[in-house]
Structures are given as C-alpha cells and as structure tokens.
Amino acid sequence: xKILVVSNLFPPCQExxxxxxxxxxxxxxxxxxxxxxxxxxxxxIPLVAADPVDSDVTRTMQSSHYxxxxxxxxxxxxxxxxxxxATNFVCPENVYSLLREIDELEPxxxxxxNLVGLGGxxxxxxxxxRGLPWVWHLEDAVPRFLCQLRxxxxxxxxxxxxxxxxxxxxxxxxxLVAEIERAGPRLDGRVEFIPAWxxxxxxxxxxxxxxPGEPLRVVYSGVMATFKGTEILLDALGQLHAEGHRVTLxxxxxxxxxxxxxxxxxxxLHEAVTFHGPLPHDAVLxxxxxxxVFAFPTHEREPFGVAPLEAAARGVVPVLSESCGISExxxxxxxxxxxxxSPDQFANVLRQIMTGEIDLTPxxxxxxxxxLRDFSIARWVPKVEQALADAAATSAGLSGRTASGHxxxxxxxxxxxxxxxxxxxx
Amino acid sequence: xxxxxxxxxxxxxWSVDLVSIGPKPGRxxxxxGLVSWELPAxxxxxxxxxxxSWELPAxxxxADVVHVHxxxxxxxxxxxxxxxxxxxxxxxxxxxSETDGLVREVGAADLADLVVAFSGFGAGLIPTRRPVRxxxxxxxxxxxxxxxxxxxxxxxxxxxxxxxVVDHLIANVPRELGITVLWPCGQDGDAGLQSRxxxxxxxxxxxxxxxxxxxHLQHAVVAVLPSAAGSRVDPVGLPGLIALSPLESxxxxxxxxxxxxxxxxxxxQDDVTGWVVRDPDDLSRRLLPLASDRVSVERLGRQARxxxxxxxxxxVVGVELLATYSELAx
Numbered sequence: 001x002k003i004l005v006v007s008n009l010f011p012p013c014q015e016x017x018x019x020x021x022x023x024x025x026x027x028x029x030x031x032x033x034x035x036x037x038x039x040x041x042x043x044x045i046p047l048v049a050a051d052p053v054d055s056d057v058t059r060t061m062q063s064s065h066y067x068x069x070x071x072x073x074x075x076x077x078x079x080x081x082x083x084x085x086a087t088n089f090v091c092p093e094n095v096y097s098l099l100r101e102i103d104e105l106e107p108x109x110x111x112x113x114n115l116v117g118l119g120g121x122x123x124x125x126x127x128x129x130r131g132l133p134w135v136w137h138l139e140d141a142v143p144r145f146l147c148q149l150r151x152x153x154x155x156x157x158x159x160x161x162x163x164x165x166x167x168x169x170x171x172x173x174x175x176l177v178a179e180i181e182r183a184g185p186r187l188d189g190r191v192e193f194i195p196a197w198x199x200x201x202x203x204x205x206x207x208x209x210x211x212p213g214e215p216l217r218v219v220y221s222g223v224m225a226t227f228k229g230t231e232i233l234l235d236a237l238g239q240l241h242a243e244g245h246r247v248t249l250x251x252x253x254x255x256x257x258x259x260x261x262x263x264x265x266x267x268x269l270h271e272a273v274t275f276h277g278p279l280p281h282d283a284v285l286x287x288x289x290x291x292x293v294f295a296f297p298t299h300e301r302e303p304f305g306v307a308p309l310e311a312a313a314r315g316v317v318p319v320l321s322e323s324c325g326i327s328e329x330x331x332x333x334x335x336x337x338x339x340x341x342s343p344d345q346f347a348n349v350l351r352q353i354m355t356g357e358i359d360l361t362p363x364x365x366x367x368x369x370x371x372l373r374d375f376s377i378a379r380w381v382p383k384v385e386q387a388l389a390d391a392a393a394t395s396a397g398l399s400g401r402t403a404s405g406h407x408x409x410x411x412x413x414x415x416x417x418x419x420x421x422x423x424x425x426x
Numbered sequence: 427x428x429x430x431x432x433x434x435x436x437x438x439x440w441s442v443d444l445v446s447i448g449p450k451p452g453r454x455x456x457x458x459g460l461v462s463w464e465l466p467a468x469x470x471x472x473x474x475x476x477x478x479s480w481e482l483p484a485x486x487x488x489a490d491v492v493h494v495h496x497x498x499x500x501x502x503x504x505x506x507x508x509x510x511x512x513x514x515x516x517x518x519x520x521x522x523s524e525t526d527g528l529v530r531e532v533g534a535a536d537l538a539d540l541v542v543a544f545s546g547f548g549a550g551l552i553p554t555r556r557p558v559r560x561x562x563x564x565x566x567x568x569x570x571x572x573x574x575x576x577x578x579x580x581x582x583x584x585x586x587x588x589x590x591v592v593d594h595l596i597a598n599v600p601r602e603l604g605i606t607v608l609w610p611c612g613q614d615g616d617a618g619l620q621s622r623x624x625x626x627x628x629x630x631x632x633x634x635x636x637x638x639x640x641x642h643l644q645h646a647v648v649a650v651l652p653s654a655a656g657s658r659v660d661p662v663g664l665p666g667l668i669a670l671s672p673l674e675s676x677x678x679x680x681x682x683x684x685x686x687x688x689x690x691x692x693x694x695q696d697d698v699t700g701w702v703v704r705d706p707d708d709l710s711r712r713l714l715p716l717a718s719d720r721v722s723v724e725r726l727g728r729q730a731r732x733x734x735x736x737x738x739x740x741x742v743v744g745v746e747l748l749a750t751y752s753e754l755a756x
Contacts, residue, residue: 125511128511129510129511129513156468156480157480159480159483159484160480160483163483163512164511399513400510400513403536404510404536404537405510405511407510407532407533407534407536407537408506408507408510408511408537409507410532411503411504411506411507411529411532411534411537412504412507414503414528414529414531414532415478415500415503415504415528415529418500418526418528419469419471419478419500422469422471422472423469423470426470
C-alpha cells in the first residue's frame with residue numbers, strides 16, 4: 001500500500017506521546033513493506049536533536065502558532081482568534097501541501113493522526129474533495145478540538161463539517177468516542193478500538209519486587225499539573241508520611257504548575273519527593289524499574305496514557321485512576337491497581353501495599369506479561385494494516401484538482417478571517 | 427425571473443430553489459417548482475449582502491446544479507467553495523455590484539465549470555480562464571406589453587433621483603412632457619430632486635412592482651437611463667450586465683436612451699430601438715424633439731418590441747439556461 005501519513009508533529013519534533021506513537025507505527029508499516037510517506041509541519045522552533053534525513057518525511061506544513069503557546073499568550077485577541085482559525089479550521093497553505101502530496105504520491109489511503117495546529121477541518125475536507133479514503137488514529141479528541149473557537153464548541157461548525165467526518169476511526173478508548181460525540185461531531189463510518197501500545201524491541205529489565213516493610217518507591221512520568229493529578233499524589237504521600245510510612249516519589253517530566261513545589265515544601269515532603277524535570281525517553285525507561293509502582297491519578301478524560309504501560313512492561317505496577325482511558329484496558333488487582341481519584345483513596349491503595357494486604361509480586365508479573373504481549377505494537381500493526389487496506393479498497397479513484405481545492409480553501413479562509421475581524425472590531 | 431423561466435421551460439422536470447441570506451428567514455413556494463428560500467444570516471457585516479449563513483451547506487444538499495449569482499459576495503464565495511468541495515456542477519454569474527473584492531481576489535470564477543454572463547460586456551468583467559457562455563437577459567413579454575393607445579405624455583427616468591445628469595436631464599425635458607423617476611431598488615426619499623426643480627412636477631416611484639413599472643413605461647415617450655450617461659452606478663448592478671430596465675421598456679414598445687457604456691449597446695441599437703447618447707448635452711439634444719416627433723417614437727417603439735419578441739423573451743432565456751444546466755448536470 002502507498003500510505004500518506006499526516007500528523008502535526010513527527011519526531012524528532014515532539015511534544016507528547018501522540019506523535020511518538022505515530023512514528024512507531026510508521027516504522028512498523030514500513031517494515032512490513034508498505035510505502036509510507038509522512039507529511040508534517042516544519043519545526044515550530046529549531047530542533048535540538050538532529051533531524052534525521054528521511055526522504056519520506058515532508059516537513060512543509062505550517063503549524064500556525066499553536067505550538068508556540070507563550071507567543072499566543074502575549075498576542076492580541078484578534079491574533080489569537082485568527083491563529084485558532086488556522087489551527088483548527090483551515091490553513092490554505094496546508095491544504096495545498098496535502099493536495100500536492102496526493103498528486104505526487106497518488107496514495108491508496110491517508111492515515112491521519114493529530115491534525116490540531118494544521119487547520120485540520122480543511123485537510124479532511126481536502127481529502128474528501130480528492131476522494132482519498134482515510135483512517136484517522138485518535139488518541140485525543142481531535143475532531144472536537146477542530147470544531148472549537150476560543151475554547152467553545154461551535155455547534156454549527158460541527159453540523160457543517162459532519163459530511164466530511166466519514167471514514168475509519170482507530171480510537172484508543174471508548175471514553176474518547178463518548179467525549180467527542182457528546183460534544184457534537186459524530187464519528188461516521190467504521191470505529192475500531194486500538195489501545196496505545198508500547199514499542200519494546202528488546203525485553204526490558206524487571207523491577208525488583210517490593211518487600212513489605214521496605215520503603216515503597218513510587219514513580220510518575222508525564223506533565224505535572226492539576227489535571228494529571230500531581231497534587232492528589234502529593235496529598236496522598238503527605239498522609240502516608242504523617243502515618244509514619246516510608247514512601248518516596250520520583251516525578252519525571254515538565255512542571256506545568258510551579259506551585260506544586262510549594263505543596264511539597266508545605267507538607268515537608270522535600271526529602272521524599274524528587275522532581276527530575278523532563279528527561280529523554282530512554283532515561284525515563286531506565287529509571288522506571290527502580291520503582292515499585294507507577295502512580296497515575298490522572299483526570300477522567302485522559303484518552304489513554306502510555307507511561308503506565310511502559311512501567312508495567314518493567315514489572316512496575318500501575319496504580320490508576322479507576323476512570324481513565326487505560327483503566328478500560330487493564331483489570332484491577334490482575335494487571336494493575338485502581339483507585340477512585342482522591343488523595344485518600346490513592347493513599348489507601350499505597351498503604352495496603354506497604355502493609356502487605358496487597359501483594360504486588362503477582363500483579364507485577366501479570367502486568368509485565370500483559371503489557372509485552374497484549375499492548376505490544378506488533379500485536380496491533382495487523383489491525384491497523386487491515387483498517388488501512390479496507391479503507392483503500394473503498395476508493396473510487398482520485399478526483400478533483402489541486403488548484404481548485406487550494407482556491408476553495410483560500411476563499412474560505414479569506415471570508416472567515418475578514419468576517420471575524422469585522423465582528424471583533426464591532 | 428430567470429429561475430421562473432427555467433422551471434417553465436423544463437415543463438416541471440426541473441425545480442429551482444432561489445437561495446438568499448437575509449433577515450427574514452423562511453421558505454415559500456412562489457409557483458410549482460420554484461421556491462424562495464431565505465437563510466438566516468449568522469453575521470452582520472457592514473453590507474448586509476455579505477452576510478453568511480450556517481445553513482448554506484444544507485441548502486446545497488440536494489442540488490444537481492449550483493448557479494451562484496452575484497458570485498463575488500461573501501456568501502456566494504462560500505457557496506462556491508462548498509459546491510466545489512462536493513463536486514457539484516457549478517456555474518456563476520456576476521451582476522456587477524461593488525464588493526469588497528475578497529472573493530474576486532482569490533479567483534472564485536476559476537472554480538466554476540462555466541461562467542454565465544448576460545452580455546458580452548458583462549463577460550469581460552469576470553476574471554476567469556473558465557468557459558464563458560453569454561445568455562442574453564430576458565423580459566416577461568406577456569407582462570410588459572405595449573399599451574393599445576399609449577399616451578406618450580412623459581419621460582421616464584430609470585435609476586436613483588440624484589446626480590448631475592439627472593438634474594441636467596430634468597432641466598431639458600420638454601415642458602409638454604411629464605417626468606417620472608422609476609427607481610426599482612429605491613427605498614428613501616427624492617434626494618431633494620423636487621426642491622431643486624420647483625418649476626417641474628416630478629413623480630418619483632420607489633420600488634414599483636412589475637405591473638406598475640409597465641404602466642409607466644407604456645405611456646412614456648422614452649425611458650432614459652441617466653446612470654448610463656455619466657451619473658453614479660446603479661447599486662444593484664451595472665445596467666448593461668442584465669439590462670432589465672431597457673428590456674422592460676422595449677417590451678412595452680417604448681424606446682430607450684442610454685449611454686454607450688456598460689454593454690448597453692448590446693441591447694439598445696442607436697436609432698433602431700432607442701438612442702445611444704455620448705454625454706449629457708447629446709442627451710438634451712435627443713430629448714428636445716421628442717415631444718413633437720411622435721412618428722420616430724412610435725417607429726422605434728415598434729422595432730424595440732419586435733426585437734424583444736425575437737430575442738429577449740423570457741422563454742428564450744429559460745430555454746438557454748435550462749440547456750446550460752442540463753449540460754452541466756450530465
């Protein structure tokens with residue numbers, strides 16, 4: 001198959017796990033003999049890591065100012081609105097890039113990932129116009145985001161864009177489908193559930209089991225923020241320390257809310273808690289097996305969460321919010337431990353581990369097996385491949401012309417932008 | 427009117443939805459197969475004709491062909507983009523009204539499968555490399571008919587009651603003739619016309635319906651388009667692009683005086699169906715003998731009506747437009 005992948009970011013340009021998963025799947029599909037070309041944005045800021053030469057990655061798209069959030073915070077309202085139009089609705093230059101790639105590659109199918117920042121609605125409309133079938137891999141509520149302006153969903157825009165929202169959807173959790181459809185956009189066509197995966201070319205090392213009585217080592221990796229539940233974790237830790245339990249917490253990742261350090265100090269947890277800052281992915285993987293559990297008190301709308309899986313693959317037991325994306329895929333007390341999302345409940349689970357009421361060893365073993373077997377990328381590539389092949393088989397051939405599609409996008413953008421400018425001026 | 431011509435020419439096989447965007451949303455059937463559909467405006471731009479509507483996509487849902495008139499307005503631009511996105515056969519027309527240029531700038535006309543112009547002059551105003559078909563304007567020659575006994579007691583001015591040419595014209599209309607100003611799109615007052623010409627009795631008729639326009643035109647010596655002789659441009663369109671007023675006058679057997687600009691000479695032939703004047707002085711010279719030269723007026727009026735019967739009946743336009751749509755839909 002000739003597959004055209006479209007993603008706002010592609011490593012080494014990366015912000016989170018979405019684009020990493022994209023790159024992993026691209027590599028797997030190429031290994032299986034498919035011709036996979038990636039169309040993505042030019043780096044928003046210069047890359048620190050060298051950009052590997054890859055003739056099958058075209059970095060020509062614009063990513064508006066979506067990826068420069070600080071820049072946007074200082075922008076005027078109008079600039080912000082227009083940037084959001086280019087981020088979500090349409091960016092004619094990106095429609096042009098996409099249609100040109102279609103002309104040059106004549107792909108069988110488009111494989112879409114995160115389109116926020118690229119004017120995603122315009123891109124999907126462009127694909128519909130050219131008659132190129134697509135498979136859209138959702139690890140976040142992208143269709144919902146694309147119908148928003150200033151944080152508000154535009155129901156009319158949902159209605160207007162619905163006709164082009166028909167294709168094959170690969171979604172990582174049922175809550176994600178529910179979240180998107182509750183907001184408005186319907187995922188028309190075929191919906192398949194595929195979890196986020198781990199890509200472990202070599203068998204990872206195993207963490208040593210926790211022995212009751214010894215200090216419990218807890219790790220978390222990801223963004224440090226309220227929505228991720230960092231404070232819940234710190235509060236739980238505070239309770240356990242107050243009870244005399246010995247627990248340490250390693251926090252790996254960027255601190256989005258600096259006040260979290262104050263929380264640590266106020267609870268006198270500075271000796272138990274270590275902020276490691278953002279580390280390279282390899283370094284994170286090396287650190288994980290030094291802990292016994294991976295705490296993940298994330299918010300309910302968390303679409304998935306790969307880090308707990310990576311921990312599980314190393315025999316580090318995930319302790320999860322009972323209601324979040326990855327919780328749909330793992331069984332409580334079998335592969336993981338689940339707790340209602342509160343400091344008390346998380347403290348309770350950790351306490352039970354330390355007192356020996358919960359034996360981590362069998363859970364750690366089963367978690368590792370499940371992670372490496374059921375959540376290995378190799379397990380899911382055939383399903384993705386099949387979805388792409390099925391979508392490609394529906395193609396009635398390419399239609400339309402690049403010039404016309406580009407012109408229509410230009411016209412749409414020009415009319416919408418000027419109308420918004422006038423409305424804001426009024 | 428064009429839509430009505432199409433539905434009638436199709437003998438009921440085609441229906442036409444006349445879609446617009448405005449303040450009074452609603453849908454009504456004008457006659458079998460012909461629906462007027464005003465979509466609610468979602469925006470309030472300075473020029474209400476640039477309003478957009480969220481319901482535009484739904485309005486295109488069942489279309490076999492999309493014909494976008496006033497193609498360079500914003501709502502039209504969106505309609506064009508939507509039609510292209512859906513691969514709907516698309517033709518566009520432009521009536522020449524002034525726009526903010528947004529849609530024109532990005533070459534909207536190049537998205538059409540076909541450009542339909544109502545005159546050669548109008549065709550030249552549309553920047554496009556797409557095929558252009560000229561479908562001359564038409565008039566309902568069964569409604570606009572000559573009077574059995576035309577009074578020929580007035581000069582009818584078609585257009586807004588203002589501008590130097592209008593004043594010049596009124597000053598030069600022979601005293602024996604009355605003056606009627608027909609402003610098909612007018613909504614406000616007489617712009618001080620009567621006070622500037624206190625010695626003349628001027629009848630100003632704003633937005634008259636078709637039968638009233640017909641009555642005025644039937645009994646006129648001549649219908650004058652002052653805008654085409656140097657005054658300001660008619661805000662709803664350059665007169666030559668569809669030439670509705672001259673056609674109505676000619677259908678009523680009344681000659682037309684106009685300028686040579688804006689393609690009007692494609693409709694008004696000098697000294698055959700009216701007079702083509704070069705400037706306001708020329709206009710005055712043409713007006714002066716009209717009160718007495720009834721023979722010329724009647725001759726040109728008959729020739730004008732005959733020309734309408736031959737080439738510009740609405741039925742003819744309907745057949746041509748229907749053929750155009752049918753080709754596009756194939």
